[in-house]
Amino acid sequence: MPYLRVTSPGLFSSVQDNGRDGMKSIGISSGGALDTQSYSMSNYILGNSKNDASIEIIGGGFDAIFSEPTFFCVTGAHAKNYLDKKLILSNTPYYASSGSKINIGILEDGWICYIGIIGGVQSKKYLGSRSVYINSEIFGERIDKNTKINYMEKKYSPKPKIYRIKNEYTNLSISNEVTSIRVLESTEYNKFTEKSKKLFFSSIFTISDQYNRQGMRLNGPEINTKKDNHDIISNYVNKGSIQVPGDKMPIVLLSDSQTTGGYPKIANVISVDFTKLVQLRPGSKIRFVLTDIVEAQKIFRKNNKYIEHNIYEKKLEKISLKVNGSDISFGYLFGDNANLIDIDGRLLPLDFIKEL
């Protein structure tokens, strides 16, 4: 089976899909991609199935070599990315030949990239998902140097609908600015002092470097409960829950969150802003803004529509060729420095044209 051999794994890289739902009653976290929006785009761009697995790269600095030709794309954080030392665009499909080198370079905006491969990454499925779980190796291992990431053999693209996504569309925030994150009151909101509630919404919190797929610790003013007791009878928690343990510093639970927890929760990040939050790197500053459930669910629906309208098929210049004295079908190029051509709905590498 073709594989991508990793020469530099970066800070933390792993295979992710939409995760495992429906098993929290036996304590199994849903897991899955952190920035679900950029992950979904990696499949959408290549015409993959919705739950095909991609490579999640946290913090950049990832290098790998393709063993066999395939099609791929990079979504998420903006970075200087290269294919065989040529700069490539985000949200655009590319053709990789045998021995092609991909490099996810220095991050500009954002913190997490996804590499999508046509047909999806072919790693082992555990309980219906390929998502690797950070707290244990029960669902596969993180990507390391020399890890071989399998993908499907493809002579040509079987699904011609390959898209490019407008670069203007992004859930990335500008570095150095304070990002507003909208939240809802949580189940233990009223256990906190009035002063702490006020501080929670008026202060700026910094994302600490204690940040992994399970949770993100924040630095800021102390957030205290009325009884100065930060232990509760353990109950349900989910991704986006902001819990405050005994050291009074909030923790935002992320995709590999535990399923129940024993610290009081002050708030929950709304789904749309969750993808914005995880794209912030350690050291970034955030401010929490209170919203209500009606508004949060409206924002969710509006965002879904927004994504639909901002994805479009990129059709650039027409190509016409004469082969053996007769015209052949027309096609389209993807992007300014793209290396793909669509001929009668079959996606082919540009090099193919040169050979004709």
Added chain:
Amino acid sequence: MNINKPKISHLGDSSIVVRFSDKINSEDNDKVYSFYKLIKEKNYSFVNDVIPTYNSVAIEYLQSEKTFFEIKELVKSLTDELSEIKFDYEKKIIDIPVKYGGKYGPDINFVADYCKISREKLIELHTGVDYRVYMIGFSPGFPYLGGMNYKLVCPRVKKPRINVPAGSVGIAEQQTGIYPIDSPGGWQIIGKTFLNLFDLSNKNPSYISPGNIIRFRED
């Protein structure tokens, strides 16, 4: 709190929590499992997951299909429907051998000091009762047990540990439990079992199920 009037709140924009009480006791936990069973039997297409805990049930739903208030109305009508509190516990006794203290239980002396008892007395009290499995949560297969002797009540560690090894037996507040896989954790660790509590090659990967009875013994 009456079963027909549970407290209903949102936990984020796609989960709802139905709380039957603020306590840990077997009657309230029975209510939880009656409601849990009812929801599971309905098999709603817009429900992603149902999670029973000590005294509440969480429902994860698709917000693209149902709003919070629609789910809240549904929950109200279901709790009205729920006249009979019935949950068939699998009252299986599970024997758990534990090596207490030393490198396997780094917090045993802290707990003994905090509770003002000897290490030997702590082990005697911890092995001396049968524990009911109230829920599974936190990490894969992790059982939350009820029935611990009140003399062993102690706070969590101030700063959660990055890694607690699989099999570790811990205490936090009025609760005791076992970490089935390596995971971060905030409980006081008093010992370790060498049983494999979580195995993906089994049909039910979790060795322990809700309703089981746990009996610790010194290994």
